[in-house]
Amino acid sequence: MHPFSYVKVSDIAGALAAGRRGGRYIAGGTMLVDLMRETVERPSTLVDISALPLRDVTVTARGGLRIGALVRMAEAAAHPKVRATYPVISQALELGASPQLRNMATIGGNIMQRTRCAYFRDVTAACNKRDPGSGCAALGGFNRTHAILGASDQCVATHPSDVAVAFAALEAIVRLVGPDGRRGVAFADFLLPPGSTPEREQAVRPGELITAVEIPALPRPLRSGYLKVSDRRSYEFALTSAAVALHVRGGVIREAKVAAGGVGTVPWKLPAVERRLIGERPSEALWAEAARLAAEGARPLAHNKFKIELLKRAVERQLRIVGGTA
């Protein structure tokens, strides 16, 4: 690990001042400390933001939910309001990492996670995310766990977060504060596909700080849930996952929010699946037909062709679990 200076800030103004001087924010630290030890990350100053007042879960004026950036994964998952209104968020959180890590890691840090691609972590391997222009060892390497959607010739790494898949499905908004004031970024614009700049992973500007993730209000009743498929049943990253939320009224699906994880370079929203569902009556045939659209545009690599079928089946199963059959 490279040496670094350490400063702890007590308010947002102090954090932004330290951020403006080039400091790197640290919250739970579960990812950052690990990557610093591997020398993948080499910040010269850590700015400890754990004392900032960003720890609340609140209902917004419009009936949505606002989860403070420093709410720990364990706290967010167990929060009565989260459990009652968005089970998909609680389930995604509790299917991620381990109880110990969930006691440390925060919501803001979770969506700032970097990829778990083994070549990214290995500082002797070529990786355009870590060393732009050095190449991508995964393209011709062992790429069983890599992306089938959203990849470029520069990078095929998946995004590791589970709860980010739920946030993508629910069309969350990331609240930020920075030197130029406050702003909100739609989740679809927050995590960046690699394109020609794989080293840029989030739409965060220098010195900006995440304050909260906001879930917009959705019509009720809303049923939702998260399915994760991985090599181990627990404490493992997803090979494929599906986040589903459905609003059914009068026997007809009025609202459908669907996204998949483990298959894309970013959490993969599935608008074609959503469109196929809306206006229809729940049925076994409908789940199967909609899920067939989940892998549209997929481009497998040498070792991950199986993810195409796995993705469709995961989406179909989760539609059945959440939607049942009429």
Add this chain to the structure above:
Amino acid sequence: MSSELPDSRVPPEAEPASRLSRRTFIAVATATAAVGGGVVVVRNLVPGPSPLGTTPAETPPSGRVSLTVNGKRHTAEIDNRTSLLDLLREQLGLTGTKKGCDAGACGACTVLVDGRRVNACLALAVRLEGAEVTTIEGLAPGEDDDLHPLQQAFIEQDAFQCGYCTPGQIMSGVGCIREGHTGSREEIREWMSGNICRCGCYVQVVRAVEQAAGGK
């Protein structure tokens, strides 16, 4: 506080040169640590005082932290890079907490910080000012041979072979019981999944946690 603008999400531009210089830097840093510390060879070793001949600019940034470990107050001068795990083992002599992967993937280093189970390898000690830490050494109630009910349960259920993961398993089990995730063996399995046992004692670990939770 440094005035550099690293934003390390954006790696430096010149690839081959930067990779070389990083390796050179690591070599130099390692050599410095070996001379300066001269204690134990661990990667994020707590270096001792600067060796003669080094300029102050080469001294790794350090800080002072006061925290309570097993009811006893400690104040330590530490390199900012020191993990809670290394502080416990290398400076406070509490070697019951084990270093497995040093990357948050095995759970061997699990301790309680302010009542919550965490991976001590991923906790920077400098951030723990005022924290209350409980390690395996502080779990038993008294000074005599009394064991914590979960320690006793591990013996009765034969829940270990080599024993290396055991302190982490037990601290994690204490957290699991406190959190109330012991409703069924299935639930215990899921909520103990952050602790890897290479000997494969999982069935017995689950029984031990179940036994201690039931006796609560």
